Amino acid sequence: MPPTRATGTKETKDLANQSSLVSWVGGLADSLFATLFPSDCRLCGAPLVNISRLPVCEECLSAMRPIAGGVCSICGERLVSPYAFSGEHGEARCGLCRRMEPVFTRAAAYGSYDGGLRELIHLLKYEQVRPAANVLGRMLAEVIAGLETGFGKDAVVVVPVPLHARKLRQRGFNQSQLIAQAALKLRQADGKLALNAEVLERQRQTQSQIGLTRHQRRENMRGAFVVAKPDEVAGREVLLVDDVLTTGTTASECARVLRRAGAAKVWVATVARTLKHEATLAKPQEDAEADKAMAAFG
Ligand SMILES: [Zn+2]
Numbered sequence: 001m002p003p004t005r006a007t008g009t010k011e012t013k014d015l016a017n018q019s020s021l022v023s024w025v026g027g028l029a030d031s032l033f034a035t036l037f038p039s040d041c042r043l044c045g046a047p048l049v050n051i052s053r054l055p056v057c058e059e060c061l062s063a064m065r066p067i068a069g070g071v072c073s074i075c076g077e078r079l080v081s082p083y084a085f086s087g088e089h090g091e092a093r094c095g096l097c098r099r100m101e102p103v104f105t106r107a108a109a110y111g112s113y114d115g116g117l118r119e120l121i122h123l124l125k126y127e128q129v130r131p132a133a134n135v136l137g138r139m140l141a142e143v144i145a146g147l148e149t150g151f152g153k154d155a156v157v158v159v160p161v162p163l164h165a166r167k168l169r170q171r172g173f174n175q176s177q178l179i180a181q182a183a184l185k186l187r188q189a190d191g192k193l194a195l196n197a198e199v200l201e202r203q204r205q206t207q208s209q210i211g212l213t214r215h216q217r218r219e220n221m222r223g224a225f226v227v228a229k230p231d232e233v234a235g236r237e238v239l240l241v242d243d244v245l246t247t248g249t250t251a252s253e254c255a256r257v258l259r260r261a262g263a264a265k266v267w268v269a270t271v272a273r274t275l276k277h278e279a280t281l282a283k284p285q286e287d288a289e290a291d292k293a294m295a296a297f298g
């Protein structure tokens with residue numbers, strides 16, 4: 001049947017044209033992609049297969065898991081004792097929170113500050129890979145979801161831990177603010193969380209916390225933060241946001257000045273947290289990084 005054969009030939013030809021067009025467009029996209037973005041995952045080095053603004057592969061991202069196992073219901077520290085004592089509501093508390101009530105109501109983190117999550121935070125902070133803030137914001141949104149069952153019925157002021165003006169100029173952005181913004185975008189529906197990055201100010205650069213005792217760290221941090229807008233927090237609940245919680249001294253000092261300015265409660269949400277068993281392992285590297293950071297400030 002000649003007509004059919006003719007049509008068939010035409011279709012084959014169209015298909016061939018189409019597929020060459022597709023491969024041409026595909027090739028163009030690939031080369032554009034390779035020009036605009038590094039072709040390898042910045043964490044593991046594997047070639048990236050999907051176009052994304054974040055140069056991190058799916059495997060690395062999915063390996064960033066929430067903290068597993070029991071943590072202190074107050075500060076989020078890993079519970080080392082299987083016989084964790086209970087607070088007044090029967091929640092597990094670490095030794096430190098049993099001895100002394102922290103100035104914040106509760107601090108919670110998404111993951112442990114190590115491995116890929118730590119590298120992702122570093123990509124944002126030290127290599128200015130801003131799209132990392134969206135992924136970190138998604139994690140923070142989960143932390144907020146866990147905390148908000150305790151929030152009162154009024155609006156909560158979301159306050160990112162500020163950088164010193166000099167550091168802000170140097171970095172170009174406050175990573176905690178970017179992460180908070182990304183998280184709030186995902187939680188817009190409830191309209192209860194209002195970001196206010198002007199509430200807190202960092203007045204002075206703090207010395208390295210390395211090798212200091214808990215008491216010395218507190219002294220070192222004293223006067224580092226001031227509440228620039230006390231009217232915004234008086235009588236209200238505050239959700240303090242930071243990328244990482246290490247010793248907890250920064251969060252405690254921010255919470256202290258916020259409470260003194262009249263904040264009813266201070267909640268703390270961070271993307272990552274150093275956990276007890278990793279603290280000693282992570283320290284030498286942490287020290288080297290902190291030293292490098294201090295040296296950069298001359
Ligand atoms: Zn990877």
Ligand SMILES: [Zn+2]
Pocket residue numbers: 072073074075076077093094095096097098
């Ligand atoms: Zn605790």
